[in-house]
Amino acid sequence: MADKVICVTSGKGGVGKSTVTANVATALAAKGYRVAAIDADIGLRNLDLVLGLENRIVYDIVHVVQGVIPAEKALVKDKRTKNLFLLPAAQTKDKSAVKPEDMVKIVEELRDKFDFIFIDSPAGIEEGFKTAVTPADTIIVVANPEMASIRDADRVTGICEAMGKPEPKLIVNRIDPKKVARGDMLDVNDVVEILSLELLGIVPEDPNMVSYINRGEPAVLFEESIAGKALRNVAERLLGKEVPFMDIRVEEGFLEKIKKLFGGS
């Protein structure tokens, strides 16, 4: 499979990289695929929290790099979907503890044993980001429909290109249809046009997401979650299926119509 090793990155922090990684990985595992998720954010371990696995960690990625334990043995087994395994980040202060060549080696160790390997990249464009991107066949850029996130997504895209990587695919995360209808927030089409990347997913703002994360239960496991559904669709698209994008538009309000009438658009 060409899309086997997938790095999720964004440039800007806090846009939902770990949430996207945890959920898409969980969705694929729930469908029966063997999935490994590597937290590459050294010093700021968080992927374990979204998956609710923080209490099960014994070894981390730095132990693997130091040769204390083979990568496969360091994996934490997911408690819900039996096919999902987490390689936690270390909480060490030394961010350069894992080099690009170390990540390549870890991925090679795991490659034959999994259908998908996700790498959750740290924010930023420094060494840690490059370490996360280097072994990837596919890069997913997560962006929120806001100025700083889009600018950073474009920077990351340029750097990936300079590294000789294939063009990233885009997930627009946390889009609020009400704000879009009001003309306050950029629409998905605008973001796609500005970044000119292939769209892989549109994830609407979901008021319940904070609760899923607080409980350590990925939203994709809940039928009623709208973000969960959008992220399950991403998983389907990674499997090569053509899934139509959810229509998340809301009806234009009276005030918006008046505004347009007055030449406000």
Added chain:
Amino acid sequence: MGLLDKIRQTFGSQPASEVAKKRLELILKYDRAGLPPNAINAVKDAILEALKDFPFIDINGVNINISENGEEREKIEIEVPVKEK
């Protein structure tokens, strides 16, 4: 703020999303070219200053742009028209 301003602000102003789009398109153009956002203006000022003493140059027609031909290295293109005879 007068009533008229309030009405104008509510009904007539450009949506924030469109402002964001326009700003981003401009920012990314410079980011991608690796140029500071005011670079073009600064270069233009310097060029106009250097050209102003040549009577055969049409100063008002001087045009300066970042080329967008997808080449590896970005170029700043300067058009300096000669005055009509």
